[in-house]
Amino acid sequence: MDARITLHVDGVARSLTVDTRTSLLDALRDHLGAMSPKKGCDHGQCGACTVLLDGRRATTCLAFAVAHDGATIITAQGLANGDGLHEMQRAFLDHDGFQCGYCTPGQICSAVGMLEEAEAGHPSHVTQDLTGPVVLTDDEIRERMSGNLCRCGAYVNIVAAIREVARKEGSA
Amino acid sequence: MNPFAYERASNAAGAVAAVAGHPGAAFLGGGTNLVDHMRLGVASPDLLVDITKLPFDRVEELPSGGVRIGAGVRNSDLAADQLIRSRYPMLSQALLSGASGQLRNLATTGGNLLQRTRCVYFQDVTTPCNKREPGTGCSAIGGYTRYHAILGASEHCVAVHPSDMAVAMVALDATVVVLGRLGERRVKLVEFHRLPGDDPWQDTVLGHGELIVAVELPALPFATRSAYRKVRDRASFAFALVSVAAALDVEGGTVRDARVALGGVAHKPWRATQAEAALRGAPATAESFRRAADAELAAARPLDGNAYKIPMVRNTMVAVLRDLSAEATP
Numbered sequence: 421m422d423a424r425i426t427l428h429v430d431g432v433a434r435s436l437t438v439d440t441r442t443s444l445l446d447a448l449r450d451h452l453g454a455m456s457p458k459k460g461c462d463h464g465q466c467g468a469c470t471v472l473l474d475g476r477r478a479t480t481c482l483a484f485a486v487a488h489d490g491a492t493i494i495t496a497q498g499l500a501n502g503d504g505l506h507e508m509q510r511a512f513l514d515h516d517g518f519q520c521g522y523c524t525p526g527q528i529c530s531a532v533g534m535l536e537e538a539e540a541g542h543p544s545h546v547t548q549d550l551t552g553p554v555v556l557t558d559d560e561i562r563e564r565m566s567g568n569l570c571r572c573g574a575y576v577n578i579v580a581a582i583r584e585v586a587r588k589e590g591s592a
Numbered sequence: 593m594n595p596f597a598y599e600r601a602s603n604a605a606g607a608v609a610a611v612a613g614h615p616g617a618a619f620l621g622g623g624t625n626l627v628d629h630m631r632l633g634v635a636s637p638d639l640l641v642d643i644t645k646l647p648f649d650r651v652e653e654l655p656s657g658g659v660r661i662g663a664g665v666r667n668s669d670l671a672a673d674q675l676i677r678s679r680y681p682m683l684s685q686a687l688l689s690g691a692s693g694q695l696r697n698l699a700t701t702g703g704n705l706l707q708r709t710r711c712v713y714f715q716d717v718t719t720p721c722n723k724r725e726p727g728t729g730c731s732a733i734g735g736y737t738r739y740h741a742i743l744g745a746s747e748h749c750v751a752v753h754p755s756d757m758a759v760a761m762v763a764l765d766a767t768v769v770v771l772g773r774l775g776e777r778r779v780k781l782v783e784f785h786r787l788p789g790d791d792p793w794q795d796t797v798l799g800h801g802e803l804i805v806a807v808e809l810p811a812l813p814f815a816t817r818s819a820y821r822k823v824r825d826r827a828s829f830a831f832a833l834v835s836v837a838a839a840l841d842v843e844g845g846t847v848r849d850a851r852v853a854l855g856g857v858a859h860k861p862w863r864a865t866q867a868e869a870a871l872r873g874a875p876a877t878a879e880s881f882r883r884a885a886d887a888e889l890a891a892a893r894p895l896d897g898n899a900y901k902i903p904m905v906r907n908t909m910v911a912v913l914r915d916l917s918a919e920a921t922p
């Protein structure tokens with residue numbers, strides 16, 4: 421069954437007709453040509469499809485596009501300001517935070533969303549004092565990024581990239 | 593995936609009417625379990641009624657000192673809520689141990705309670721499974737049982753309930769507030785999920801079209817000293833092998849009261865009433881904690897692949913209680 425929806429993707433309102441069965445990920449990639457979110461598993465297990473959905477990081481493979489009619493989405497591509505890279509993108513380049521790059525757009529969106537959660541003081545599974553301030557140690561970064569798998573195993577450099585941005589922002 | 597119609601509910605009564613009046617309909621929360629099941633062929637609703645725009649997204653303090661959690665509150669927001677963090681730390685910890693950051697931003701409180709087992713046979717439509725297809729048999733019995741139940745199972749199903757959140761909530765004596773066509777009813781969470789018995793396809797006591805609107809937690813002052821510990825195959829982003837939620841009230845070296853619940857052991861979040869009874873009035877020592885664990889585990893019946901869960905539950909329970917009692921003696 422078809423539905424007419426509007427998604428605000430990387431700053432542009434896009435109207436499209438989708439079958440209700442279309443995932444948000446497939447709507448972005450196959451209907452709107454937003455190719456930075458990747459399909460790794462299609463079961464919520466890898467994080468490659470992570471975008472910022474209404475300002476928060478979210479997987480898009482276990483969401484129906486029709487259920488997000490009207491949503492504002494920022495993909496990894498949309499984080500850049502034209503040719504000016506987002507500081508998280510820059511840090512991934514500077515630290516070699518990838519090898520094949522397949523997981524990278526999801527990693528970057530997740531990292532940006534994660535830093536905002538930490539800034540808002542949200543604890544993680546490894547936070548000792550649930551009501552205290554959040555300091556992004558490497559353990560904290562690893563735990564908070566555990567929803568993003570990297571088959572190339574670039575984890576050490578991914579953590580380094582995120583640590584650098586977190587330090588600049590005063591959260592590590 | 594079968595075709596389906598989609599509706600966005602604008603009020604709770606309308607959502608209930610839409611699903612109750614349509615046998616093939618289902619509520620849609622964050623979708624992180626239902627969409628997966630639809631893709632796997634485990635579920636095939638022909639109408640989805642999206643309830644995420646209903647005004648059930650608040651965590652409120654109750655006059656009694658308890659807390660009311662809207663069914664639409666996202667797992668991430670509930671874990672980060674100040675009331676929950678300060679009064680019921682085991683609940684924040686349980687939520688934070690589940691899934692991943694980007695899934696918790698989608699997953700709702702109602703959907704988390706109703707998520708279905710991760711039994712591999714249940715999720716694989718090519719294998720017999722009494723829960724998915726009544727009467728076809730249980731592939732797990734005599735098959736791969738490493739993740740399965742040690743308590744309360746039946747000859748028809750040995751699956752476990754996968755939720756972390758529900759384990760902490762059952763220890764906290766939560767009540768589920770449900771809206772049906774005839775109005776609201778309240779169900780104790782400990783009675784909300786079922787044991788498999790002869791009808792393992794029925795996970796809970798919820799009827800078709802009944803909508804979870806909220807979960808209420810009673811005041812429990814000693815829960816400020818509580819913890820959730822989850823044992824799993826990797827350090828993060830994995831379901832529990834076993835887990836323990838506990839709160840401990842210790843004074844002068846004696847346990848005055850305790851709450852204990854177990855995850856990964858049964859078809860439902862398991863309230864460890866035998867352990868609690870053994871703890872009340874006992875000295876707060878490792879010996880008492882071991883005895884309490886043994887009291888609970890006396891009824892355990894391991895399968896071929898999961899006998900390891902018995903010492904794992906015992907050790908985890910003793911460790912959690914020991915840490916909580918150490919916090920009590922400065």
Ligand SMILES: Cc1cc2nc3c(=O)[nH]c(=O)nc-3n(C[C@H](O)[C@H](O)[C@H](O)COP(=O)(O)OP(=O)(O)OC[C@H]3O[C@@H](n4cnc5c(N)ncnc54)[C@H](O)[C@@H]3O)c2cc1C
Pocket residue numbers: 463464465618619620621622623624625626627628643663664667689690691692695698699700701702703704705706707754755756757802803804805829830831832
């Ligand atoms: C990769 C992965 C890893 C995970 N790891 C964990 C983990 O470690 N621990 C853990 O606890 N969970 C884990 N989960 C499960 C996750 O917590 C659940 O999928 C989530 O909580 C379900 O919530 P939802 O809102 O997305 O539910 P949905 O998928 O929208 O719905 C689930 C079910 O509940 C029904 N429903 C939803 N809301 C209501 C309501 N208010 N009233 C009546 N019926 C309703 C739906 O009809 C459906 O049948 C994991 C999931 C994934 C995909």
Ligand code: SF4
Pocket residue numbers: 709711712713714720721722723724729730731732733748749750751792
């Ligand atoms: S344990 Fe339950 S869910 Fe798993 S195969 Fe057997 S009947 Fe199905």
Ligand code: FES
Pocket residue numbers: 458459460461462463464465466467468469470479480481482
């Ligand atoms: S493709 Fe969405 S989590 Fe893997």
Ligand code: FES
Pocket residue numbers: 517518519520521522523524569570571572573574
């Ligand atoms: S860089 Fe190849 S999967 Fe991560």
